[in-house]
Amino acid sequence: MKGLLTFLTLQSLTTAYVNFEDWLPPTTDDLRSPCPALNALANHGLLPRDGRMLTVPLLVETLGVALNFSAETATVRALDGIKTTSDPASGAFTLGDLNKHGIIEHDGSLSRKDNYLAGEAQVFCPSIFAETLSFFKGATNVGFEEIAAARWGRIQASKAANPQFAYNTTAQRSSYSESAAYFQVLKDPSTNKASVEWIKIFFSEERLPYKEGWRPTNPIDGKSFLTDVLQIAMHTPERAPGVSNATSWASHSDV
Template sequence: MNTVLVATIAVAGLCSAYSEVARDWKPSDLGDSRSPCPLLNALANHGYLPHGGRDLDRDTVLGALEDAVNLDRPLSDFFFQAALSTVPLANATQLSLHHLNQHNAIEHDASLSRPDAFFSSHQDVFDPSIFAETRAHWPDPVISVRQAAAARLGRVQTSNRTNPAFELNRAGAPASVAETAVYLIAFGDVEAGTVRREYVEYLFENERLPCELGWEKSKFVLTQKHLEAMSGRVVAETNSLLNGAGIRDVTTVSQSPLSGDEL
């Protein structure tokens, strides 16, 4: 067979496989709606969600999370309903990504990549200096659950020390744990509790799925069970870190395992 034809077929096959994982990517434009969540922003940048990030209904959001990261619909629906509560309109059925910037609803202090609301109103914008602190807890090419927990705990402690209005309430605290659990299960090995550091850095820094680095979405559906289990592991490692240092976390509620209504 002609080598050029072979190469053409191979490239076509690669592109076909790649398109099953991620669509074309385009950065946000001025006027696009974006959130404090790098994953949701990435889904808009890839076109899984409308690029403008506005007027998103349930089916659109659930379908995007299923297609992009293989999150099951019951868990996605829970997240959607929580997000819908940030819309300042009674009986809303749609939301825009910027609605999630509402402080102490889903958005919270001690973000891994955003400044606290006390210091800035731009929680939809990635902050390299904040993320640099987070990354400092990931010294190895592969992030373990313990390192992920250390990064989250480090941000909580820094925020508590520097922000006079610091708070992790009953909504923000579980969200703080869940955002760490989500990047571990969506981009890493669910059983091992590990994830390649470059995948996570690429997602946060570019708001882009790390397909070009070799990541592929989970071949099995990710459920509430997976999220709860990983959240519990993050909490356990956090408590271990605190006990080893002989200190007590300032946000006890943030260490509570996620389950049921608190997920």
Template sequence: MHHSFIAATIIVGAVTAFPFVAKMPGVDSSLLHRQRQQQPDTTSCPFDADHIDAPGISGTHPCNGAKNSLPGKGKGGYQVPVPGDTDHQFVAPKSTDIRGPCPGLNAAANHNFLTRDGITTYNELVDGQQKLYNVDYELANLLAVLGLTLTDGDIVTEKLSIGCDATSRTYFLPGTGGSEPGLNAHNKFEADTSLTRNDHFLANGDNYSFNGTLFGMMKETTGGNYNRDGLAKYRAQRYQQSLKDNPNFYFGPASLLLFGAASFLYELMPSGTKSYTPDYQTISSFFGAKQNPDG
């Protein structure tokens, strides 16, 4: 992964001096054009001048003890947030808060396990996954590293936007380089065949906004039981749909991570109060979905 990241950086830099590189076989020119043309920090990205880091653990509410990106106790079965834990009460995002295509990270920010404004860090990602979802330390660490590299965070400041381009707040030398578009970027966290997001080409570049029609399609296909079998059926359905409808359909090696992300619906989101069943009520609450009278 480290060598691949360096190689990609070298190729992007080479295009600036040698434009013909973008037309060479095997080069993903969409990435190169994005780096060359996209302006950092688009004006539509929310900004909160009062950035406050997510709180750590306390003696009265230690969760599983994860802190400073180190392993926690690795034991679940506790209520989150625990009664009386005012640090992690739900607060709906303000207009100045960034939210993105990952319902799990959005929920973590809403509960202040990640910074509420949506600009998070490597430490918060590792600790928050363990405290909120009881993710194994090794996996939490891997996902945090992928977030900073694969999804265009910053490996120097160790900061990442969980949604839109916030380069001026994540980049180690603001104004001197390209953009760090965060999780909203195409073929990063979201890619073609997403569970509830549009294909990049079919939505004029909006592959990050929630699509209620797709969520309804997922409910119908899974029968409202978002387990491995139901989501495998829906993933296959979405793949065939994109293959048929999207003339610019792309499903590269990194897109395979979508299958892993789909497993979070039945591995991380279900509640112990419901015997860890990934039912409609639980999953829809994470996605912020509500059923309309017309379906």
């Protein structure tokens, strides 16, 4: 117990010294990905601003300190990122590597055009994101019902527009995980709802809404992640995805 308390105290102190107000948009030479969360961490300088040389230890530390990910969940996510690397010998990957289609990036994104339609997964698409927001029906705070409706709505819209639309098991997991991840990062634990204003900032600016009151208060681990995936699935009119391995879900998110 003493060791746990010491760890939590150190984690709290470390988080307190993270300067979330230090934010800069990327330059033309900086690499970015289909993942708003990782892009935001780079924009805040918590990951390399140029989006290069991302290692497993760096990801584990940053996701833990900045977003309250457990070491296990952060490690799984980082290892999935390594799978996309263009330079395996380096032991690192770049944010640009994550744009490869069908690994983490997937069709039916909440904020990007499909690979077949655009081929630029790193580029935020205002019209796609506006469609996502339309499923919130003007709410200022959203819960599982709205999060699920937006996810499923984008899947259906992508399926209708993209003749090469892919929704296999990997893509399905990525889709559910994407929604569960941003909801876990942004939701208020007292209400289990997320501010739509914060969601807009997170996706469109790729910035953590610290100035607006957000704090990394939600512990994100395999159990909590799986719980939210299941809640989203329960509000979705399709067969629930296989969820036997909770931790592995965290590696299929492009958020």
